[in-house]
Every structure is written in C-alpha cells, then in structure tokens.
Amino acid sequence: xxxxxxxxALLLMISTAKAQIxxxxxxxxxxxxxxxxKSIYKSLLTITNIDKVExxxxxxxxxxxxxxxxxxxxxxxxxxxxxxxxKVANLWLYTQVEKLGVKNDTxxxxxNQTFHFMDVQEQELSGxxxxxxxxxxxxxxxxxxxxxxxxxxxxFKSGFMEDCCTPKAxxxxxxxxxxx
Amino acid sequence: xxxYRLFWVLxxxxxxxxxxxxxxxxxxxxxxxxxxxxxxxxxxxQIDSSxxxxxxxxxxxxxxxxxxxxxxxxxxxxNQKGGLHVEGLSLYAKYRFLSIDDVHKHFRMAAFGxxxxxxxxxxxxxxxxxxxxxxxxxxxxxxxxLHKTAISSSLYYQKAKNNVQNKHHTxxxxxxxxxxxxxxxxxxxPKTYTSYRQTNxxxxxxxxxxxxxxxxxxFLDVVPSIQAIFNSVARLDIGFRKQLTGNLQRDFSxxxxxKLEYLFFNALK
Numbered sequence: 251x252x253x254x255x256x257x258x259a260l261l262l263m264i265s266t267a268k269a270q271i272x273x274x275x276x277x278x279x280x281x282x283x284x285x286x287x288k289s290i291y292k293s294l295l296t297i298t299n300i301d302k303v304e305x306x307x308x309x310x311x312x313x314x315x316x317x318x319x320x321x322x323x324x325x326x327x328x329x330x331x332x333x334x335x336x337k338v339a340n341l342w343l344y345t346q347v348e349k350l351g352v353k354n355d356t357x358x359x360x361x362n363q364t365f366h367f368m369d370v371q372e373q374e375l376s377g378x379x380x381x382x383x384x385x386x387x388x389x390x391x392x393x394x395x396x397x398x399x400x401x402x403x404x405x406f407k408s409g410f411m412e413d414c415c416t417p418k419a420x421x422x423x424x425x426x427x428x429x430x
Numbered sequence: 431x432x433x434y435r436l437f438w439v440l441x442x443x444x445x446x447x448x449x450x451x452x453x454x455x456x457x458x459x460x461x462x463x464x465x466x467x468x469x470x471x472x473x474x475x476q477i478d479s480s481x482x483x484x485x486x487x488x489x490x491x492x493x494x495x496x497x498x499x500x501x502x503x504x505x506x507x508x509n510q511k512g513g514l515h516v517e518g519l520s521l522y523a524k525y526r527f528l529s530i531d532d533v534h535k536h537f538r539m540a541a542f543g544x545x546x547x548x549x550x551x552x553x554x555x556x557x558x559x560x561x562x563x564x565x566x567x568x569x570x571x572x573x574x575x576l577h578k579t580a581i582s583s584s585l586y587y588q589k590a591k592n593n594v595q596n597k598h599h600t601x602x603x604x605x606x607x608x609x610x611x612x613x614x615x616x617x618x619x620p621k622t623y624t625s626y627r628q629t630n631x632x633x634x635x636x637x638x639x640x641x642x643x644x645x646x647x648x649f650l651d652v653v654p655s656i657q658a659i660f661n662s663v664a665r666l667d668i669g670f671r672k673q674l675t676g677n678l679q680r681d682f683s684x685x686x687x688x689k690l691e692y693l694f695f696n697a698l699k
Contacts, residue, residue: 280531282578283617285451285693288626288662289462292695307623310533334462335497337531390532 269347269360271319272378277311278331279339279390286336293334297326311340320361324426328387341388343381343428350375355403357415357425366415369400369429381428385409397427450573450580453655453669453687454636455611457582458538458573460500460526466697467492471504473561475671475685484682485509486561488520495698500524506548506561518548520560524571539572542586549594555642556649556680557607563590569609578617585610588640604644612637630659634669642678649676655687665691 278290287307294303294312299321304313316322328338345360352358353372358365368384384397386409397406404412410422450457461467473486490504502522507514521544528539544567546559559567569586590605613636620628634655641648655669666689673683 277533279533280529280536280575282534282575283451283659284623284626284628284630284662285659287623289465289695291626293462296696305626307626333464333497335460337529339531339533391530392532 269345269350271316271322271343271345271361273316273344274314274322274324274327275311275340275342275344276314276327276331276338277309277340278336279310280336281310286334289334290331290336293330294327297323297330299323322361322363324363324383324388325424332387337390338388339390341383343383345379345381347375347377347379350379352430355401364411364423364425366405366425366427367429368397368406368427379430381430384427384429397429450575450582450613450615451632451657451659451665452582452613452615452634452636453657453667453689454638454653454671455582455584455613456500456522456524456542456571457580457613458524458526458528458540458571459536460497460524460540461492461494461693462695463494463497464696464698465494466694467691468694469504469689469691472688473685474688475682477681478683479681483685485514487514488561493698498526500526504560506546508550510550517550518546518561518564520544520546534578535574535576537572537574539570541568541570543568547594552590552593554681555604555645555647555678556640557588557590557605557642559588559590563588564593565590565605567609580613580615582613582615583611604642606643607640607648608643609638609640611639626662630662632657632659636669637674638671640678645678647676647678649678649680649683650674651676651683653687663693663695665689665693667691 281287284307287305287310291303291305294300299317300314301317302315331338351374352367352370354367354370356367386394403414405415405425406427410424450459469490471488475484477484486508488504488506490502492502494500504520505516506518506520507516524540524542526538526540530537544559547564548562557563559565567586567588569584571584573582586609588607588609615632615634617632619631636653637650639650651671652674653669653671655667657667659665669687671685671687
C-alpha cells in the first residue's frame with residue numbers, strides 16, 4: 251500500500267514538471283522600417299528548428315513556432331536578432347504546463363532547460379502560461395536595470411548557475427531568468 | 431482647445447516616420463551581417479563651364495561580414511572622354527562602435543574610411559575622394575532614429591593625392607578638406623504596415639558641406655530626394671543636388687542622382 255502511494259506521489263511530481271514551449275513572441279528594438287524587419291525575419295529563419303515565423307511589422311514583434319519544443323534555443327534567437335543589427339526588447343515564452351509549482355528564486359526544469367523564477371508569488375500554474383525572459387539582452391537596458399535592483403543573486407548577472415543557486419551548482423549550466 | 435491639441439498630436443504622430451537609408455551619405459547603421467548589397471549609382475551633373483551634362487556611373491558591391499563591419503567596393507566611370515570609361519576604384523569600410531537601441535528608436539555611431547584611385551585630370555579645387563580624386567578620407571557618423579524619423583550627421587577629413595598620370599595641385603596646398611553632412615529622412619508611406627511586399631516611400635533632405643583647409647573656401651549643397659523601397663529588398667532613390675552657397679572652385683554644382691540598390695539577405699555563409 252505504501253508503495254502505491256509512493257508511486258502515485260512520484261507520478262504527480264513528474265506531472266508537475268511537464269511543460270512544453272508552444273511558441274515565442276519576440277519584440278525587436280532599434281528599427282521601424284520593413285526592410286529592417288525583414289532582415290530579422292530572414293535571420294530567424296536560418297535556425298533549423300524554426301517551423302514558422304509570423305511578423306507584426308508595426309510592432310516589430312515576431313511570433314516563432316518550433317519543430318521540436320525540446321530543441322528550442324532561446325539564446326540563439328537573441329543572437330540572430332543581433333546578427334541582423336538589432337536587439338531584443340522583449341521575449342515571451344508560451345508554455346503549456348500542468349500543476350507547475352513556482353516560487354521566487356527557485357529553479358524549474360522545462361523542455362530540458364532551467365528557468366529561474368523572479369518577482370513571482372508562490373503559486374501553482376496550469377494551462378498556457380506566458381513567461382517573460384528578463385536576462386540581459388532580452389530587455390531594453392532600462393528595463394534590465396529595474397530587474398537588476400530586485401535581486402543580488404550572482405546568477406542573474408551571469409545567466410549561469412552560480413554559488414547562489416539551490417540546489418548547488420555542479421556545473422555552469424545556462425539558466426534563463428523569467429517572470430510572469 | 432482639446433480638439434486643436436488632438437489635431438497636433440495626430441499630426442505629429444503620423445508625420446514622424448522615416449528612415450535612414452540616405453541618398454548621399456551613409457548612416458552609422460549597417461546592413462544585416464552576412465548580407466550582400468549591390469548598388470548602381472548614376473550622377474547626371476551639369477558641367478558649370480559648358481552647361482552640358484556629364485554622366486558618372488558607379489556600380490558598387492556592399493558586404494557585411496559581421497554586424498558591425500561594412501565593406502564597399504565601387505568602380506567609378508564617366509562619359510567625360512566620350513563613351514563610358516572606367517576612371518577609378520573606391521574602397522570603403524565602416525565600423526559601428528556604438529549602438530543604443532530601444533523600441534522604435536536607436537542611436538548609433540560609426541567610424542569610416544575610404545581609399546580611392548582615379549585617373550582623370552584634376553581641374554577643380556573641390557575634393558571628392560569618392561568620385562574624382564585619388565586619396566583617402568576618414569571620419570565619423572552618428573545616426574539617430576526616433577519612431578520613423580531619422581537624423582544623421584557626419585564629419586570627415588579628405589586628403590587627395592596625385593591622380594594616376596595627372597597631378598593634383600603642384601604645391602598641394604589645396605589637397606585637404608574638412609567635410610560635414612546633416613541628413614533628415616522621413617517615412618511617408620505606408621502609414622500602417624501590412625506586409626513585406628508593400629512599397630515604402632521616404633522623403634529626405636541632406637546638407638553636404640566642404641571647407642578646403644588650404645584656402646578656407648567651401649560650399650554647402652542641399653539634396654532633396656525621394657526614395658521607394660520595393661518588397662523590403664530593392665531601393666530606388668531620385669535626388670537633386672544643388673549648391674546653396676559657396677566660393678570653392680568646382681566643376682559640378684548641380685545635378686540629378688539616381689540610385690538603384692538590391693539587398694541579398696544571408697548571402698554569406
């Protein structure tokens with residue numbers, strides 16, 4: 251009987267970590283023209299895991315769909331915008347979650363990636379959740395500085411596992427800092 | 431009163447829209463990394479002494495090996511000897527060293543240099559390393575974009591050397607100049623984007639100045655122009671350059687500029 255309860259509890263724990271990135275909205279900064287917008291569009295399309303990119307030319311926002319959620323590389327998106335000559339002003343991840351427990355300054359694994367929740371209240375999330383990446387290079391400088399004031403954690407500055415992280419870091423794994 | 435203020439808010443918000451792809455001057459911004467651009471610049475300038483029109487054609491290739499570096503190579507040709515003859519080669523490099531971006535705005539700065547060789551006889555005090563003189567130029571450019579209005583300003587130094595087979599000035603007192611430019615660009619259409627295929631129209635106004643450090647004489651030209659961008663990759667510019675004021679001896683002080691340009695994205699692997 252004890253074993254059954256243990257198995258059920260284990261299954262519940264696994265289900266809480268179940269999540270899948272369905273799409274990403276990326277707003278670029280530093281441009282207003284359609285030629286500039288197209289250069290970002292073309293640059294994003296060179297990522298092999300991208301299935302489709304929809305572009306809103308008026309807001310310079312790109313909605314990106316992927317072939318394989320587990321292979322999404324968020325840093326690569328930023329790099330492709332910068333290669334085109336511009337910067338990322340906002341990046342929102344849309345992820346489908348089931349009973350995902352989130353708490354301030356805790357790590358959550360989703361689609362083989364580690365996310366560090368910031369500026370959130372302890373809660374359980376279900377359904378389609380919109381997460382905003384707040385790491386350096388994913389916000390305007392002004393917005394990043396505002397987030398920088400909210401934490402003293404070293405990992406926020408570096409974007410990698412540091413001594414401040416719990417559980418303690420075994421290696422310098424990339425961590426994306428996100429907020430709701 | 432409120433209606434009046436609302437009118438101005440609407441007027442300002444719909445009229446502040448433009449770009450920085452200027453007809454005469456290069457902005458501090460670069461083409462996207464790994465892209466290649468081709469340009470055909472045509473100059474139909476009036477020869478001041480004869481009132482005849484001279485034609486200069488400058489085919490140019492532009493390469494962006496990285497996001498911060500631009501390299502151009504152009505061939506200068508003209509009909510001054512009858513028929514179209516190659517007169518020179520011009521190489522240009524630009525390095526963007528500052529980029530402050532925000533949503534719908536940016537401020538960028540770049541340093542640039544040009545080296546040219548030219549084989550035409552020199553018989554004017556105006557120095558143009560780009561088209562008429564062998565020599566080099568070095569300078570800096572700053573470009574700001576606020577919503578759709580762009581403003582760009584450059585300052586550069588030109589030093590002419592002997593043109594191939596032709597002396598510039600025997601005493602070389604007049605072979606150096608300080609140059610400056612101030613450019614304004616504004617996107618006129620479309621008011622709202624719907625697709626990459628929409629044709630964009632920009633209007634531009636550029637001021638180009640030169641002071642020869644040998645005799646302190648100079649000129650100030652104005653270049654109003656219109657620009658159409660097709661399919662977000664091809665560009666057609668039509669401008670008219672005219673001297674506003676000046677006392678520097680020059681061969682051409684007014685004429686038309688027609689430029690065609692095409693951009694190939696991700697052309698470099």
